[in-house]
Amino acid sequence: MRFELILFAIFVTLNSFSQALSGTYTVGGASPDFPSLANAVNNLNSAGVGDGGAEFLIREGTYELAFTITAVGSLDRPIVFRSENNDASLVNITTVVNDDVITIDGAAYVTFEYLSISVVGSSAYSAFEIQDGANHININNCLINGSSGNLTAYAGSCIYASENVLATNCSDIVISDNTFIGGAYAMSFDMVNAVSDSIVFMNNFCINQYAGGLFMRDLYAPEVIGNSISTNQDGNVGYTGIGWNNCDGPGKIIGNYVFATDNGRLNYGIELNSSAGETGNPITIANNSIQVQNENSICYGLAQSNNCNNYRIFQNTLFISGGSSNGNAAYQTFTFEPDTDFFNNILITSSEGGTNRCVYIANSSGINFIDYNVYWTSNAGSNFTGYFGGSAYNDLNSFVAETGETYSLSMDPMMEFVIGVGWKASNELLMNTGLFIADYSLDIDGNTRTDPPSIGAHEVGQISTSLIQKNTSEIKSYVSENELIVFLSNEISHIKSLRLYDMSGKLIDVTVNGNNHNSINLSVSNIARGCYVLIINDEDDMVYAGKVVLLN
Secondary structure, three states: OHHHHHHHHHHHHHHOOOOOEEEEEEEOOOOOOEOOHHHHHHHHHHHOEEEEEEEEEEOOEEEEOOEEEOOEOEOOEOEEEEEOOOOHHHEEEEOOOOOOOEEEEOOEEEEEEOOEEEOOOOOOOOOEEEEOOOEEEEEEOOEEEOOOOOOOOHHHOOEEEOOOOOOOOOEEEEEEOOEEEOOOOOEEEEOOOOOEEOEEEEOOEEEOOOOEEEEEEOEEOOEEEOOEEEEOOOOOOOOEEEEEEOOEOOOEEEOOEEEEOOOOOOOEEEEEEOOOOEOOEOEEEEOOEEEEOOOOOOOEEEEEOOOOOOEEEEOOEEEEOOOOOOOOEEEEEOOOOOOEEEEOOEEEEOOOOOOOEEEEEOOHHHOOEEEOOEEEEOHHHOOOOEEEOOEEEOOHHHHHHHHOOOOOEOOOOOEEEEOOOEEEEOOHHHOOOOOOOHHHOEOOOOOEOOOOOOOOOOOOOOOOOOOOOOOOOOEEEEEEOOEEEEEEOOOOOOEEEEEEEEOOOOEEOOOEEEEOOOEEEEEOOOOOOEEEEEEEEEOOOOEEEEEEEEOO
16 A cells, blocks of 8 residues: 555656746656646646747557637747657647547737647547737647548637637647648637737648638738638539638738649638728739639639729739629729739639620729739630620720720730649730839749749749649650650669649559659650649659640
8 A cells, every 4th residue: 555655656756747837848648747738737836837838749649639728838848748769740639529629718929830730530620729918839740630631610620729808819829831631620719709810821722621731810910821722523613722801001912822732612812801901001912823613603812892902913813714794803892992902913714604704993083103013814705705894895905095004914914733732824925014013032832033024923944833832853755666765863772652644633554664763654644735834753752843834
């Protein structure tokens, strides 16, 4: 009996803390500081965080619990939860029953890194719920699996931020470099009773959400930068890639891909409602590549409601590739105030029907500057359809006579699909047609813009591929006697996998006939001429990718 009491006393001493936690602690596995994640969180909430902050290194395994963090850190006393091996695939935090997995309730200066967080089942629960004045929260490099249900409720988002206490807000939150799969939205940030600021959603992959990619409401100057948002859902005709409601101030939507895969349906690429910039500090929407399709329903690439004032919209590619015969537009605006600049944009509709338009500007007073745009449509054999200030136009000359554009064009951008990225314009005639902007001298993929630049999100002529690649090799090729000879600038001694895709995303069957380190021979029998994407993985998990053109 005495021996058992001694063991119990040792266990309590090791795993129950009366003083604030400070330093680095291990969780789970052999001889940890905390045997379970629940034990670590309970001690943190009760004891608080001390000098220098507290870091919890979570060891490999699955942790089944729902927990709430209320601890408040500071800039010099941060709280960090991360995988001990900096590998999100090795630590999975989930629940046994339907519930939110991690609730951040009024906590501050908390970071989550390299973790997998998974919602159980198909009900409307979230991987993270952020509420009641939580601030300085970072969620980075995590794999977040949302509900498996076909949900449109905000509470079913992978990350759901709300407030339960009147007039509180959640501010200074950075969500970056994560992969979101499923759920209603990747993130829904909804502050009804207060205005939150310093909300950043950056460099995330959002895959197959059901209601939309991202929804933000009642925020000040949010930033949505460098994300890839794609869906293959075909049951929700109201899917929105990026949606803002009442998001005022100099916000940013820059460098995002929004597109459908397979027969996926999107209603809006970017939807802006009652969200206004400030005089001298406009909202910036630049370098975005948007492709929208929505069979038998309406679709818009970029849409602004009334009260969406003070905008700079430039260097975007807005592509409507499907929809009904009524009401589609690559760009639609109802603004009245003359404070929107709109230039260097590609606007395309390939939807059938006479009322689909490249551009719909309801009020002529709502534009300050418009020029250097490319308009293209396949409707009714025409190459332009537009609406400006109460009148419809079917030719570019009559349209620009009203808008005052001098350098805008009507040409086929020649859209191509790139695996893992989305759609790009490839027509070399787009080169050197735009207006150079020194502050935005890089395109959506980080390629340097020429002066003058290509119109649209991409600098035409630059080879760039998937956002997820770890290394890029320049790929050159030619065809000889039914063999595709591929030359790479980097040597590849051992190929782990090799995939060839056409521009629709279809995987092409190929046979590797030989590998000489910096050249690869592929069988090309029965492969049609055209453009393809070649992706190679070597044994060191480096990824090489590039465009291959078959001319013979």
